[in-house]
Amino acid sequence: MQKNILIIGACGQIGTELTLTLRKKYGNNTVIASDIREGSENLMNSGPFELVDATDFDALEEIVAYNEIDTIYLMAAMLSATAEKFPMRAWNLNMNSLFNVLNLARQKKVSKIFWPSSIAVFGPNTPKNNTPQHTIMEPSTVYGISKQSGERWCEYYHNKFGVDVRSIRYPGLISWKTMPGGGTTDYAVEIYHKALSDKAYTCFLKEDTVLPMMFMDDAIRATLELMESDAKNIKIRSAYNLAAMSFNPSELAESISSHITDFKINYAPDDRQAIADSWPSSIDDSKALEDWGWKAEFDLAKTTDEMLKNIS
Numbered sequence: 001m002q003k004n005i006l007i008i009g010a011c012g013q014i015g016t017e018l019t020l021t022l023r024k025k026y027g028n029n030t031v032i033a034s035d036i037r038e039g040s041e042n043l044m045n046s047g048p049f050e051l052v053d054a055t056d057f058d059a060l061e062e063i064v065a066y067n068e069i070d071t072i073y074l075m076a077a078m079l080s081a082t083a084e085k086f087p088m089r090a091w092n093l094n095m096n097s098l099f100n101v102l103n104l105a106r107q108k109k110v111s112k113i114f115w116p117s118s119i120a121v122f123g124p125n126t127p128k129n130n131t132p133q134h135t136i137m138e139p140s141t142v143y144g145i146s147k148q149s150g151e152r153w154c155e156y157y158h159n160k161f162g163v164d165v166r167s168i169r170y171p172g173l174i175s176w177k178t179m180p181g182g183g184t185t186d187y188a189v190e191i192y193h194k195a196l197s198d199k200a201y202t203c204f205l206k207e208d209t210v211l212p213m214m215f216m217d218d219a220i221r222a223t224l225e226l227m228e229s230d231a232k233n234i235k236i237r238s239a240y241n242l243a244a245m246s247f248n249p250s251e252l253a254e255s256i257s258s259h260i261t262d263f264k265i266n267y268a269p270d271d272r273q274a275i276a277d278s279w280p281s282s283i284d285d286s287k288a289l290e291d292w293g294w295k296a297e298f299d300l301a302k303t304t305d306e307m308l309k310n311i312s
């Protein structure tokens with residue numbers, strides 16, 4: 001029997017690129033994309049697609065059985081800034097979708113799960129620089145609370161029921177194929193689009209707000225490397241710290257200015273500043289290196305080259 005892959009939340013910023021990469025690697029018909037809405041033309045035309053609400057267990061169960069799914073990537077989530085506006089909706093989506101896939105694995109309907117965690121699991125009492133894998137967490141955002149709870153449940157399902165669930169604490173992700181939506185790190189994508197269209201950007205974070213970031217190609221490679229590692233090497237079943245680079249809006253603007261010399265940045269911090277202030281500035285990802293050989297390839301200069309080249 002052929003075994004297929006299901007991506008839930010395939011039309012979002014990570015889901016789109018993950019689906020396209022997995023289709024290239026394993027074949028278009030092997031990777032079933034699904035979301036609550038349709039996605040980009042590229043994604044919709046490259047393989048099978050199912051419309052589904054990630055909180056609907058019966059609908060997911062039917063898709064899994066019909067498509068002979070073996071592995072699920074659950075990418076559907078409400079991100080940090082939107083979750084502050086709709087706390088109950090965020091909790092419902094972020095937690096119930098996770099319980100659905102964990103329970104499908106517990107019932108042996110699928111054999112492997114990927115679920116994304118985030119640097120948002122950390123909070124204001126966490127050491128800010130080179131944040132360790134195991135440390136004080138105490139997230140102060142709705143999104144962070146859902147991600148930290150999710151991590152606890154992943155580890156619990158692994159220990160209690162042997163569920164093969166794997167996860168990464170993604171930093172802010174920078175990509176050009178699909179826009180992010182509702183996150184605090186979204187400025188680091190918007191800025192490139194505005195630099196090219198208007199030569200100016202008003203940033204919603206202060207100039208000296210340092211956050212951990214990563215180019216999407218690195219994030220997708222990390223996800224696949226984690227999922228393809230031998231189960232015995234995966235010693236952390238909550239979620240792995242992952243890092244590539246850290247910078248503030250002013251440093252990012254400087255990197256863009258080396259290509260677009262008359263680019264101007266202004267600052268008008270809003271509610272998202274408090275979220276950013278509660279997160280780490282840099283991350284220690286040595287456990288990911290130790291357990292499955294992780295190493296980032298894109299620094300800020302390389303990311304800026306790729307973003308400006310591909311958007312324009």
Ligand code: AKB
Nearest residue numbers: 079080118183184185
């Ligand atoms: C967000 O800003 O909410 C996300 C994240 C860091 O998880 N990009």
